[in-house]
Amino acid sequence: MGPNAAAAKQAEKLRIDGNTYFKKDRFGAAIDAYTEAITLCPNVPVYWTNRALCHLKRNDWERVEEDSRKAIQLDSNSVKAHYILGLALLQRQESVKGIKELEKALDLGRGANPKGYMVEEIWQELAKAKYLEWERLSSKRSWELQCLKEACESALKEKHFLDFSQMEGFVDDATTSQSEQLEALERVFNTAAEADTPTEVPDYLCCRITLDIFHDPVITPSGLTYERAVILEHLQKVGKFDPITREPLDPSQLVPNLAIKEAVEAFLDKHGWAYKIE
Amino acid sequence: MSDDSPIVCDHNKALDLGRGANPKGYMVEEIWQELAKAKYLEWERSLSKRSWELQSLKEACESALKEKHFLDYSQMEGFVDDATTSHSEQLEALERVFNTAAEADTPTEVPDYLCCRITLDIFHDPVITPSGLTYERAVILEHLQKVT
The missing domain is CATH 1.10.287 (Helix Hairpins)
Known part of the structure; x- marks a missing residue:
């Protein structure tokens, strides 16, 4: 085993140690472990994002920004790095830049894993930031x-x-x-x-089950549009039928409603109050 | 209570009945054209x-x-x-x-999400394909008929 391979193996072990410390809320020890891993292998983006996450837990936003920027330098498609950087910028009152980073994270996240928990988390943070920005303006x-x-x-x-x-x-x-x-x-x-002026969001931009504005709308063969995660949960837990028309429905029959998604984006651009999450 | 003129109301009624009976019929398109013309003139008058x-x-x-x-001053x-x-x-x-x-x-561009990607006109009867794109029903049917 060459010196590089040995260093990489040691760095991976340190990352696993860091993760263990992180889970136990021992953020100082986790930072030390990730720092050692970075010293051994400085070109692995995940070591930087993991350390950034520890700094985030300690509200050390300057270091969060430094580490997440380094991670983005190494991997411009890192969802986590853009997300963490966005949070840091928002904390440092740079709302326009922060929102831009969260939007980037959301785009990348939707591309990589549209149904992942991370996408929902990013959306929540983005909505909160956009609402506050709207409120200010x-x-x-x-x-x-x-x-x-x-x-x-x-x-x-x-x-x-x-x-x-x-x-x-x-x-x-x-x-x-x-x-x-x-x-x-x-x-x-x-x-x-x-x-x-906050009013009701039009019905055609809202899911018929949650009554919330769409994030990821899908249409069923009967022509009704639902929030993807919500209709998938219904099909999984309740039964394979359309909840309103009661017609048989399989997850494979769901089609993304891109026009409605675009309409939602246009509506939110114009009416920032609609980002408010109850 | 609607502000529409009686002629617009009659056209609306005819269009609803036509769509119910034969959504792809030539008559529906003809009624839509007349309704659009009447609504436009109504808008122009009040505008x-x-x-x-x-x-003023x-x-x-x-x-x-x-x-x-x-x-x-x-x-x-x-x-x-x-x-x-x-000042x-x-x-x-x-x-x-x-x-x-x-x-x-103020007339502007109709948003893309309200227009057919083939004709670039505002939708009358939009349908969605499995890829998530929306087209005018008559136009996509004609395309499928001619191409396949």
Whole structure:
């Protein structure tokens, strides 16, 4: 056995030790084990992501970022590395970059294992981050809109008052016209605020079982669309039939509804409030 | 209560009945064409009224804000540049608000997910293939008939 093979074998043993320490919440010892493994074999991305995960458990976000970036350098398709980096960036208040990393992790995760637990976990974190980002921007937009609305109302009232003082008759007509104008202005500003006003998510973007917005929609031969994980669980636990039409249904008959998936993405882009997870 | 005109309501009824009886029949397509034409004309009619009202209100707001700015401006000694910047920002923001209000009536591209990948037209009767892609039923049936 050559020196490289011996080092690789020793590094693997250290990784397994590190995993054991990690499971026992002994993060310091795990970090030491992974660090030794990295010293022996610095080009193995999993050693870096594992150590990043230990730093994450200790809320050492700077080190989490360093290690996950190194892992990405070694393997740009590492779902875990992009995910951990995303979490670190969010913690360091770099929400735009953090969201970008989580989106990358989600894309990679969906490609590798669309039904994996990791995909759901990433989606939850991404939804949380996007909701907070929407909340931050939306409150700024709402405040600006409110100020502008008040300025317009005040200016229109002032103008009406000046015009009114120069008028002799037609006072009732002018008052009616002004109140109609203010009502119309109210409607315009309500329309402008619509995208930021939480309402019901349209039914066609929601699973008929969970009533939640779709993440991974699939359509059955009867033309009904469900959340993939939910319908698969139904078929496994309850029986091989469509829960609404009761027609026989096999998992192999489920087809991804790409159009609805795209529609959901477009809706979420426009209505960030819909990311909120109850 | 629907705002549609009686002719649009009649077309809607005919389309529903036709789809139930023979979803792939030529008659359904013919009814759809007539319904689309009627709905478009109805939209066009109400649009011009809405656009005119919106434009009038926008001009009234701009005029009132300019007048108010002029009155405030004449009472100010310093800070004139700041006030002018703030006023022009206000007018830009107002422009954005009215553009948003007019958005639903502004013709744009129909989103890809609502269009057939072959005809690039908005769906009438969409069907999904096992690969997850959606097509217009008549178009994909014609393709399958000719190609296979």
